[in-house]
Amino acid sequence: MRITITSVLVHDQAAAERFYTEVLGFVKKHDVPMGGDARWLTVVSPDNPDGTELLLEPDAHPAAKPWKDALVGDGIPYTQFAVDDVKAEFDRLRALGVHFTQEPTDMGAFTTAVLDDTCGNLIQIIQMH
């Protein structure tokens, strides 16, 4: 068994596509109409185009919003991405207007920061030492 796709629940797929590609720097892999406005929309890392895909999945289910709001309220990230240098990513993303709920923090074996993906989620970036 392998993990080929994981997902984040986004309230606007077009906005999510812009944020995850233009701001975070992922590249679009699949974009398939799914009926109505919904798309099967996935992105991958440019460093690993055949690696795990991130599905930008509509959050239309009524349980999604209270769940996401509760996580965000306590600062809990929905998922985590690895970076080589958290501080450098923090500086780059903040210059692009990205809001962080946790600035780069040295936790010993790793450094993390937590950003707002503008689609209703917090995302943690992590650098292992």
Next chain:
Amino acid sequence: MGDVDDDDVFKALADPTRRKILDELADRDGQTLFEICARLSSKHQLGSSRQAISQHLEVLAAAGLVHSRRDGRYKFHHLDTGPLTHLTDRWRHRDTKET
């Protein structure tokens, strides 16, 4: 902070996990519950549950040592050292009475 009982402050400070929370808020003020939990588990190997940390924060808030602030969709916890100021004055300066 005149409405906070000294007893509440001493009780809040009696617990080592709560003192660590204050240490971490002193390191950087204004943290989410997630960041406080992450710091306690990764830096101090304190594997308390999120609910337990939340309850510790309530005790610290009742003692006036922590204030929680909502900022849009996020909630941040801030250190307030105000209640500590007069805590030991009654022994160091004998004209100060216990309140």
